[in-house]
Amino acid sequence: MLGHIFEKVEEGFISLLIVGMTLLVFVEVVLRFGFNTGGVWVEELVLHMGAWLILFGASYGVKKNVHIGVDAVVNMMGAKLRRRVGIIAILLSLLYCGLFMIAAWNYLAKLYLIGIEMEDLPIPSWLGKSILLIGFAMLGVRIFQLLINVLQGKSTGFVSHNEAEDALEEIKDQVVETGAKKPGREELDSVKNSSGGGGS
């Protein structure tokens, strides 16, 4: 339940950022071409919103399996080996998060000591860039959750994003309507092996 609420908050924040960025740039273009005015601060603000979108969203991406990976090799392994390799992959990813959290901390600490503000906005620079630490910490937590799931046997590790699946998902109403197979990951795998049939 708590996880569900947190997911809604995550999605709300992500949507707010991407829609806000689009509207800010759009309004800036309209003001500049229509009324010959506009703020230089828009560029800096939108760039920071973009950084927050990516780093805040990175952990959400792990949960929703949106990150791309190379699964050709892993798919050839047997279940037991695959699980072990999956755990190693997760531990290395946790190392990545840890190292980047240290890097982010060191960088932010320097910015805090210098105490400069952002170029066009009256916000301390370290605050604008704090998502660096927050984002990698969140990513670490998500990957740690994945580790627990793998250890409990609920998951086999990272699942790579499949754009083909997304594209088929988009048109699934039409596919059902016209009587073809309903696509999905299992279906795609079985399509790979079977000699097919149906269709026309």
Next chain:
Amino acid sequence: MTIAALFISLFSFMFIGIPVAISLGLSSLVTILLFSNDSLASVGLKMFQGVGSHYALLAVPFFLLSSAFLSTGGVARRLIDFATNAIGHVRGGLAMASVLACMLFAAVSGSSPATVAAIGIICIRAMVRAGYPESLAAGVVMNSGTLGILIPPSIIMLIYAATTEVSAARMFMAGFLPGIMIGLMLMIAIYIFARIKKLPAQPWPGFPTLMRTFLAASGGLMLIAIVLGTIYGGIASPTEAAAVSAVYAFIVAVFVYRDIGPLKAVSWRQEGEALSGAFGRNAQQMLMAFVRLPTDSDMRKVVMDASKVTIMLMFVVANAMLFAHVLTTERIPHEIAELMVGLGLEPWAFLLIMNLLLLAAGNFMEPSAIILIMAPILFPIAMQLGIDPIHLGIIMVVNMEIGLLTPPVGLNLFVAAGITGRSLGWAVRAATPWLLILLIALMLITFFPQISLFVPEYIDSLRGY
């Protein structure tokens, strides 16, 4: 040593299933910690620059948003109707119309697999019903669907531009002619095939019908005109054009076409309704629709779809920037370049080797990842050999197109197998004859730089440079 550590760690990380973004970042970090004096704080700085300093890259979320609004079945249907009415009356016309529809939809959506899915689900069936072999129908759609990454606006081009610091606007200009060329080559091949196999032609629908379908499709077509017009005319940067196109796509999808969102299936004019009554009702409903936007499930899905792809792509980009930073500070590309020049390698031989390398890489990696890893290495070498950066970019993009059609990662093959209910092997066989045309086009584009450079240079001359 450094070079070995960087690449061996990168590929081992990727092959054990670590996401590409994390593999890139971790291998760079390991290399920095082992072989360089850079502090971790400077790595933090680099990472923030990767996510938050490339204004040109912000075109990516905006284009993804606009494509998410217009990648609906309704838009595909309108473009197909228009294309079929325009060239369906020629022999093999339905297949040629599929190529045209793919080109138009690709320009609107910018995604190859999405194009194959949206156009394929309608066109493959229509062609089979009209008496075309199913393998031809699927092969044509799979191949013309790859034009999505070559015909601007293209996400892959934005990523190439950001990695190599060439102008995204010029890349968008350069992709136009090669895109049209490949489309025409496919159509000519279809025409010859149709003559031999005596494939049917559709009846000529008459000019009024053609105009009516053109008007219906113009909501999508206008987007292409707005984006390319403002960028080619030098009025707006790709980022600004993308933001405008996202807002435009939202208005067209929600208020004009009404395929998705709160006004879904609300007709402009009900039967027997007076014009003034319809006007008042529409105005009121549109106002109400604005209020309902944030809670509408279609809207939330479109925005989150675009966000997910944005997060995935940009997180890879940010880590790849760190990777590229390690490459440059260790002078790895320069050493390879000097080695190659020292061996007396001719530019054409380099391009040939590069094509083979990229085609091989296309077999197991996604286009965006390949560009991000390979461009920082290949770019300095190409510069040493005097190859134009824009030309190089177009060659790489065409290579990526072919990668979409080769197993095991060829995304378009999976989509075609999914919508026809056939096997992946069948999809490979269906795509192969037409793939040869793409390979010929790749050779032409590689060895005749003018195909890519004509449009950007012509626009330069118009502006008086």
